[in-house]
Amino acid sequence: MNDFPEFDNLPDDPExxxxxxxxxxxxxxxxxxxxxxxxxxxAVEFMNTMLGVAQGLEIPGFENWAIPEDWDEIYAVFTNFDRALKRYVMEVKVRKSRVTKVYSVHLNAEDKSRIHNLIREIRDILTSADLQDRKRNSLFNKLSAFEADVDRVRTRFDNATLMAIDIIGVVDKGTNTLKPINELLRRIQAIMGNAKDEEPEQNQLPAPTEPKKLPPPPKQITGPDQNPFSRDLDDDIPF
Incomplete structure (x- = not known):
């Protein structure tokens, strides 16, 4: 049981x-x-929260930032932090959206209709098969989730794969009445694969990139105790 249920639905990807x-x-x-x-x-509360989030998710780069002890320095430090934070978030969004395009496909209306018909056939076979209700309902839930994904603007390959793996596992352990499902899954895969082949080259796999880091602070700031916080100059930061 998770002691902090408010974080239960966080994505697995730390960024x-x-x-x-x-x-x-x-x-x-x-x-x-x-x-x-x-x-x-x-501002201090928000900055402290985001530094804690970064540390908990092990996001690199945030260790260069610290909250100043001098109350008069807070506005300047927070302004730089907020700008760097917004830039980092935008970079993550753009980069992840490109990856999502690579591992997903746009299906036209005809392709979606064909896949829905194939899913309906799979569901009919599972309905008549000798399966435990718990297992059958689990497979139905996965089929429904995949159907919803098919109706999105782009359909993810990983969701299709997870659905197929669970169903194939049941088919391999089942009777001959389940065997036709393999061909139906193959036809779904072919529809998605053919649609992917039709997409422009920029939607194919991009060159791997190093994970982005939060830009470091732009200057040195010394608190009232004369203990300097780390503020290395970064000429690449546009602020």
């Missing part, structure tokens, strides 16, 4: 999880500062 939590906490931050004249306390 995507970071973006989701950023959007959640940034919305809360924007609500708290609405109408406020002095927003330093809220």
């Amino acid at each position: 995507v999880a970071f973006v989701r939590l950023y959007e959640r906490h940034n919305e809360e931050y924007q609500q708290r500062i609405r109408g406020e004249q002095d927003t330093r306390a809220e």
Whole structure:
């Protein structure tokens, strides 16, 4: 049992999880500062939260940032942090959207209709097969989830694969009445594969890229105790 159910639905990808939590906490931050004249306390709280999120998800680059002890420095530090944070989030979104295109396919209306018909045939075979209700219902849920994915703008290959793996496992252990499912799954795979072949080359696999890091702070800032926080100059940061 998860002790923190509010994080149960976080994506497995740490960068995507970071973006989701950023959007959640940034919305809360924007609500708290609405109408406020002095927003330093809220800025510190938001910055501290995002640093904790980054550390928990092991996102590199955030260790270069620290909350200043001097209250007068908060606006300047937070402004730079907020800009770097927005830039990082945008880079993640653009990069992940490209990857999603690679591992998904756009199906036209005819292809979607054909796949729905094939899924209907698979469901009919499973309905008449000698299966435990628990297992049959589990397979029906996976088929329904895949059907919903088929109706999206782009259909993900990983969801189709997971659905097929579960069903093939049951078919291989079952009777001959389940064997026709293999051919139906093959036809679904062929429809998706042919549609992918028709897509432009830019939707094919891009060259691998190194994971992005949050840009480091742009300058050195010394707190009232004269202990400098790390602020290495980064000429590539456009602010």
